[in-house]
Amino acid sequence: MTDTFLSATPPAPIRQRAARDLTRRARWKPAEILFWLCAAASFFLLPDQHLLLSEIVILGLFALSLDLIIGYAGVVTLGHGAFFGLGAYVAGLTSIHLTAEPLTGLALAALAAAALGLATGPLLLLRASDLTRLMVTLGVAMLLYEAANKASWLTGGADGLQGVMIDPLLGRFEFDLFGTTAYGYCLIVTFVLTLIARRIVTSPYGLSLRAIRDNALRARSMGIPVGPRLLAIYAFSALIAGIAGALLTQTTMFVSLDVLAFHRSADVLLVLVLGGVGYLYGGLIGAVAFKLLQDWFSALTPQYWMFWMGLVLLVVVLIGRDRIQTLPRTLMRRLHAEGRA
Amino acid sequence: MSAALQTINLEKRFGGLVATNKVSLVLEHGARHALIGPNGAGKTTFVNLLTGVLPTDGGRILLDGEDVTARSQIQRARLGLGRTFQINQLFAAMTPVESIGLAVSERMGGGGDIWRRLGSRRDILSEIAELVERFRLTDVMDQPTRALPYGKQRLLEIALALAGNPRVLLLDEPAAGVPEAERGELLETLAELPRDVSILLIEHDMDLVFSFAERITVLVNGTHFAEGSVAEIMADARVQEVYLGSDEHA
Numbered sequence: 147m148t149d150t151f152l153s154a155t156p157p158a159p160i161r162q163r164a165a166r167d168l169t170r171r172a173r174w175k176p177a178e179i180l181f182w183l184c185a186a187a188s189f190f191l192l193p194d195q196h197l198l199l200s201e202i203v204i205l206g207l208f209a210l211s212l213d214l215i216i217g218y219a220g221v222v223t224l225g226h227g228a229f230f231g232l233g234a235y236v237a238g239l240t241s242i243h244l245t246a247e248p249l250t251g252l253a254l255a256a257l258a259a260a261a262l263g264l265a266t267g268p269l270l271l272l273r274a275s276d277l278t279r280l281m282v283t284l285g286v287a288m289l290l291y292e293a294a295n296k297a298s299w300l301t302g303g304a305d306g307l308q309g310v311m312i313d314p315l316l317g318r319f320e321f322d323l324f325g326t327t328a329y330g331y332c333l334i335v336t337f338v339l340t341l342i343a344r345r346i347v348t349s350p351y352g353l354s355l356r357a358i359r360d361n362a363l364r365a366r367s368m369g370i371p372v373g374p375r376l377l378a379i380y381a382f383s384a385l386i387a388g389i390a391g392a393l394l395t396q397t398t399m400f401v402s403l404d405v406l407a408f409h410r411s412a413d414v415l416l417v418l419v420l421g422g423v424g425y426l427y428g429g430l431i432g433a434v435a436f437k438l439l440q441d442w443f444s445a446l447t448p449q450y451w452m453f454w455m456g457l458v459l460l461v462v463v464l465i466g467r468d469r470i471q472t473l474p475r476t477l478m479r480r481l482h483a484e485g486r487a
Numbered sequence: 488m489s490a491a492l493q494t495i496n497l498e499k500r501f502g503g504l505v506a507t508n509k510v511s512l513v514l515e516h517g518a519r520h521a522l523i524g525p526n527g528a529g530k531t532t533f534v535n536l537l538t539g540v541l542p543t544d545g546g547r548i549l550l551d552g553e554d555v556t557a558r559s560q561i562q563r564a565r566l567g568l569g570r571t572f573q574i575n576q577l578f579a580a581m582t583p584v585e586s587i588g589l590a591v592s593e594r595m596g597g598g599g600d601i602w603r604r605l606g607s608r609r610d611i612l613s614e615i616a617e618l619v620e621r622f623r624l625t626d627v628m629d630q631p632t633r634a635l636p637y638g639k640q641r642l643l644e645i646a647l648a649l650a651g652n653p654r655v656l657l658l659d660e661p662a663a664g665v666p667e668a669e670r671g672e673l674l675e676t677l678a679e680l681p682r683d684v685s686i687l688l689i690e691h692d693m694d695l696v697f698s699f700a701e702r703i704t705v706l707v708n709g710t711h712f713a714e715g716s717v718a719e720i721m722a723d724a725r726v727q728e729v730y731l732g733s734d735e736h737a
């Protein structure tokens with residue numbers, strides 16, 4: 147319609163500037179490369195910590211899945227543990243009843259969690275206030291917990307699912323007692339999923355999610371189908387959470403009702419807030435910080451580590467992550483200024 | 488040929504208050520039509536009914552002859568009904584390039600691509616560059632929207648609506664709150680909007696209405712009060728009384 151209006155030859159330098167601005171977020175930053183180099187190095191340099199590191203990376207992947215909906219789509223939840231727990235049970239049941247091959251279990255867990263996300267996601271869209279979303283997600287997680295508790299013929303109920311055995315990965319790498327295969331497996335799966343998530347959040351679809359988060363009214367008036375877009379990321383986020391749950395089952399060869407407990411959903415939110423929302427690495431960094439702090443605090447005061455954890459959380463939230471991150475730079479600048487004065 | 492946009496006996500009530508009282512209005516193709524009225528006349532309610540933000544209580548809305556009364560906000564936008572907001576509704580954390588790029592790619596059907604890289608489509612980049620220049624946003628194109636001067640945000644507000652390539656554009660008080668120094672730029676941009684877009688201007692600012700509009704509808708207490716050319720409305724004693732007169736006293 148406005149062909150005449152837009153057909154004038156666009157000025158090339160402006161187009162280049164626009165292209166630069168649009169590709170800015172997808173460019174690899176040195177800190178990102180450093181992060182993954184450190185992760186790879188940890189595999190070789192900390193062989194006696196592989197069990198703890200597996201735990202960390204699983205928690206980090208779980209928190210990353212949460213970041214996709216909270217950080218990028220602005221949808222809050224208190225029940226993300228439902229997808230984690232479902233993934234954990236599906237992986238366990240697959241190994242007992244179907245096949246002990248780990249990648250099949252991982253895929254089935256992912257599909258099951260994504261399906262649950264697709265099924266329960268519309269509940270979040272009906273009344274799009276934060277409070278209803280918190281309650282709906284919490285409710286879904288509670289339903290699932292009690293269902294798993296009740297269906298003890300399938301899940302083992304409160305005793306947990308016994309007899310999970312996992313075949314060697316790719317038929318070659320046996321899951322060992324030291325967690326070396328487990329850690330390598332978790333790390334690679336997490337890396338691949340992070341790459342995929344990164345690609346998605348820097349795509350036009352990812353841009354539309356940020357727009358919906360910033361201003362859903364405007365997004366609607368621009369003709370962006372808000373509901374389907376949110377539903378898609380919710381299901382994808384559920385898929386990743388399900389994979390994280392499956393990794394936990396496969397690396398510990400055990401599933402208990404604990405995977406569906408409320409504290410899972412609360413912890414993962416805490417981890418994400420610790421690491422920072424909305425830049426994809428917050429979950430992974432938060433998981434490292436969370437586990438290290440937990441270790442440190444419980445060594446200092448075994449009974450009161452929760453107290454210190456709570457204090458750290460308050461400080462992080464009240465001061466704001468932005469200010470904490472820019473603190474070193476601000477200090478340097480002030481020192482420089484004083485040195486010159 | 489049917490009108491670009493038409494309402495037939497459009498109604499909206501909030502409890503006992505009749506906000507829109509059987510309003511029938513015809514927006515011709517290529518129109519520069521202003522909708523004016525004193526505060527509380529129901530102008531913004533009318534826009535919200537047209538765009539589907541509020542459901543109607545009666546009457547019909549036709550977009551290019553097609554009945555869109557039952558269509559959602561999103562569907563109407565996709566059918567070519569664009570709007571700007573009286574209070575800026577922008578994406579604060581995004582740059583003008585990203586915001587406009589989003590609007591353009593959504594219209595071209597590429598908004599749901601999950602695997603394509605941003606900035607990889609030349610046709611979209613060209614349109615972004617064109618719009619950025621047209622709306623005098625070149626200097627600030629890669630800065631976060633929240634850091635833009637108010638006048639530039641106002642321009643972006645209109646650029647976003649136009650990026651969707653609307654057939655009908657509803658401008659809800661585009662000059663509201665723009666400081667004097669940035670006003671000229673805004674008025675020039677409005678004057679240069681493409682002629683094939685039919686525009687309904689909802690405005691308080693009489694200078695802008697008289698310079699921009701060719702036809703004026705006056706809304707009073709939710710009721711269609713008067714309609715005519717600019718000269719007719721200026722000469723209408725009743726309009727003088729209820730609107731222009733009271734405005735001078737305010």
